[in-house]
Amino acid sequence: MAPGGCIFKEVLESQSAVVDYDISATKSILKHPQSTKDAIVYNGKCGVSSTNGVHELLECPVCTGSMYPPIHQCPNGHTLCSSCKVRVQNRCPTCRFELGNIRCLALEKVAESLELPCRYQNLGCHDIFPYYSKLKHEQLCQFRPYNCPYAGSECSITGDIPTLVAHLKNDHKVDMHDGCTFNHRYVKSNPQEVENATWMLTVFNCFGRQFCLHFEAFHLGMAPVYMAFLRFMGDENDAKKFSYCLEVGGYGRKLTWQGVPRSIRDSHKKVRDSEDGLIIQRNLALFFSGGNRQELKLRVTGRIWKEQ
Template sequence: MAPGGSFCEKAVESHPSVPDTSTSPTKSESNTTTKKSAVNVLGKCGIRSNNGVYELFGCSICANLIYPPIHQCPNGHTLCSNCKNRVLNCCPTCRHDLGNIRCLALEKVAESLEFPCRYQNLGCLDIFPYYGKLKHEQNCKFRPYNCPYAGSECSVTGDIPTLVAHLKDDHMVDMHDGSFYASMTYGYCVVIKHYGLKDHMVDMHDGCTFNHRYVKSNPHEVENATWMLTVFNCFGRKFCLHFEAFHLGKAPVYMAFLRFMGDDNEAKRFNYSLEVGANRRKLIWQGIPRSIRDSHRKVRDSLDGLVIQRNLALYFSGCDRRELKLRITGHIWKEE
């Protein structure tokens, strides 16, 4: 037993390190720099390298790269800060109390090393200094996107083709409750039904113009409700049109906005307009689609779109004010 240490009453399961499957370097390969040898250090299941020093930076529990502060038990077993909180101060390797010991030597060694991006399996081939790697990964263009579907907290991530296939396969729900529907005209007439507050349908459309008609039978009950998501294939890119009802403070409002399935720098190359009106009056919104890197809720809460107060929405719907009938037209174009 190490001085000052005590055994934990219950062992915490430790994750075995990933075996080193690399072969010994040839004579010509032995002259490669440390920077090049860092490539393929991080695998999906943990840390691998021709140089065993990199294996020191893999957390024994989650197998992720350890960032300072690096903690260790009295016997020198290291783990990351997140896992230290999870194991209730008990070392998962030797079961001694962890205490608050920092592994300063390992933190110092980290300053001289470089690691590949965690998204190298998705196409990023760059390597970075230890302390710059995390910052890069937060903005890496190869990092996966979150599913843009707003009907529930969908946890699926992936590249754009993967998410488009996911939207088609997993969010084409057929559970109509009669509450809403939207009809769209793209040179011909199609009626698409809305599928409840929790289960929504995704409509796929080719083209850069659209004409949506949103209907709700009882507009005086404004919940946090989301209508069917529409995905547009335009200029070889994908765009998502959202429309929903929610309360802005105590005021019930409706909002329509567009999101771009790609990064923000590419989203800025496009513009879009939305128009709603009736009785010789209309509202027009023109803006830049937000990237799906920004969450649906973030865009909605920033009010970056066409916002319609309920009274005005009902005025656009007709004189009886008994049913919401909003016709929203839109157009997407590209900046030259």
């Protein structure tokens, strides 16, 4: 649930049962994926072991990350990266001498001769790269971990898709459903008080992949709106292999939306702010709800299919 938001009740309907859910915020457990530092041979190529003495010299003593030009050193020869030079206020963290503007050109030259494995080798990347190309690759590597897609929390969990699916189920208590169609009814008393609120995320297992259905309330400019959209648990190229449609309505009127699910590489906020989904003005949503417009009773149906 988003900070300052409200608690909602979500009713999921199927042919066999109707279940009520009281939605409340959950606390995230902070975990960090472990990195590996093993010598490897991939595709007949030998990568330099990270336990190699030369590679250890390229590790910044402050942030422990790999150093890239400009690499700085103090008069006593201690080195650190350019980012940390600012953080330590131009004082060597090892001997406390003033750093000045001395470059360690020899170490920068040595780095050019190194070839190293991708840091995500334990997640399936089997390529090795020249030292100065490795960082750029890792920023776009298809095997890099995904961020937790749960909305309305400061969850720092990262991992591959199976890890995140288990995390969503066990830690966030997210509802998991099999099937490519859904029929949800969202209920909220006093909808006039809704501001930046999020219903609990629902995950669908469909075509052997996972999809996240989001539904929430926020202000689009000055207008209060509700929005529903789908995200794909995987990379953008795979997300484009699928399409989905959403429909909401009542009293002989309806709104429909058809689109392509966005990859969870794009943050929940980025997708929401791009307005890439079904958006319903609050007054129209209350009209669909009928009655005296004092309670939201909004039915959202949808379907996911695979493009040929």
